[in-house]
Amino acid sequence: MKAARLHAIDDFRIDKIEIPHPKGEEILVKVGACGICGSDIPRIFELGTSKQKYPLVIGHEFSGTVVAVGEKADQSLIGKRGAIFPCIPCRKCEMCLAGEYVMCEDYGYLGSRDDGGFAEYCLLPNAWHLVVSENENISDDAISMTEPCTVAQHAIRKGNVTAGQNVVIFGAGPIGIMAARWCKIFGAKPMLFDVVDEKVEFAIKRGEYVVNSVTNDVVETVKKFTGGRLADVVVEGTGVGSALGQCIEVCKSLGTIVLMGNPSRDTTITLKQHSMILRKELTLVGIWNSRYSDTPLNQWKCTVEMLDNGKMTVEDLITHRCTLEELPQLCKDIYERKITICKALYSSSK
Numbered sequence: 576m577k578a579a580r581l582h583a584i585d586d587f588r589i590d591k592i593e594i595p596h597p598k599g600e601e602i603l604v605k606v607g608a609c610g611i612c613g614s615d616i617p618r619i620f621e622l623g624t625s626k627q628k629y630p631l632v633i634g635h636e637f638s639g640t641v642v643a644v645g646e647k648a649d650q651s652l653i654g655k656r657g658a659i660f661p662c663i664p665c666r667k668c669e670m671c672l673a674g675e676y677v678m679c680e681d682y683g684y685l686g687s688r689d690d691g692g693f694a695e696y697c698l699l700p701n702a703w704h705l706v707v708s709e710n711e712n713i714s715d716d717a718i719s720m721t722e723p724c725t726v727a728q729h730a731i732r733k734g735n736v737t738a739g740q741n742v743v744i745f746g747a748g749p750i751g752i753m754a755a756r757w758c759k760i761f762g763a764k765p766m767l768f769d770v771v772d773e774k775v776e777f778a779i780k781r782g783e784y785v786v787n788s789v790t791n792d793v794v795e796t797v798k799k800f801t802g803g804r805l806a807d808v809v810v811e812g813t814g815v816g817s818a819l820g821q822c823i824e825v826c827k828s829l830g831t832i833v834l835m836g837n838p839s840r841d842t843t844i845t846l847k848q849h850s851m852i853l854r855k856e857l858t859l860v861g862i863w864n865s866r867y868s869d870t871p872l873n874q875w876k877c878t879v880e881m882l883d884n885g886k887m888t889v890e891d892l893i894t895h896r897c898t899l900e901e902l903p904q905l906c907k908d909i910y911e912r913k914i915t916i917c918k919a920l921y922s923s924s925k
């Protein structure tokens with residue numbers, strides 16, 4: 576099979592390798608689509624794989640159809656299609672025992688520590704990793720967006736967003752837009768900010784309320800949007816310090832700020848903003864990935880269900896589809912900022 580493997584930092588290429596053979600509980604999926612995550616770009620060009628294990632098939636946002644299973648796996652899985660939960664928890668540490676799998680102390684991960692989705696096929700440790708979609712009309716490309724869509728869902732849930740609330744989201748990339756869509760599913764009213772005009776216009780065309788935070792006064796905009804009340808919940812989706820400062824300013828007293836964007840340098844806020852956290856008694860909540868435990872609710876299953884029943888839509892956020900052969904170049908173009916993307920993915924149907 577063809578697989579896009581990282582051989583070293585900045586050495587990402589297509590290889591011909593053996594199709595893995597499922598043993599025991601393992602299941603083999605034919606990859607339908609695999610998204611390029613924001614984290615894949617530094618992984619390829621700057622950081623390498625988390626344990627510097629090479630060569631490695633990267634890509635962790637993927638969908639697939641079961642084509643073969645090991646002798647101990649359920650044979651009826653063959654032909655089932657779904658999203659793949661890439662984290663392989665140890666199931667022994669304190670967090671694993673509490674069902675908090677993404678906080679595992681010693682985990683594997685399809686696409687960053689183990690072979691992932693940028694290939695024709697991928698081996699999953701067992702059926703637990705597959706979240707089956709029941710709707711044949713949903714594309715493989717859409718199902719591959721379950722991971723980022725579930726991160727967005729997790730952020731909105733951690734903000735305790737409920738019906739009638741005003742939610743402000745900083746960052747109108749795919750996860751920001753999907754977070755806005757979760758707000759609507761939960762009955763809240765979202766608006767987004769971004770600093771790039773192209774992204775603002777793209778999101779507006781996709782039906783969202785989006786404003787450029789450089790060319791507009793952020794606090795005035797939010798006051799206008801909320802009838803003077805400011806935001807009940809603010810999602811920081813950029814990882815940039817100045818945006819965190821703005822989150823504090825647009826959050827109303829007793830409100831919540833959800834920190835979702837990964838920071839890439841030290842964060843600085845002003846004295847006035849720092850004081851506001853105290854005076855307004857703001858709650859700051861960090862989020863990491865999403866929740867996969869069935870109790871109290873498996874967020875991945877929820878996302879797939881919402882995609883299946885049409886309440887969540889994601890396909891309109893895909894701006895770039897490529898073949899495996901085209902993938903290394905597309906990643907390079909993203910890294911060199913030659914193109915502006917919303918969601919870019921490897922699609923086996925392209």
Ligand SMILES: [Zn+2]
Pocket residue numbers: 612613614635636722723
């Ligand atoms: Zn990702």
Ligand SMILES: [Zn+2]
Pocket residue numbers: 664665666667668669670671672678679680681682
């Ligand atoms: Zn663990």
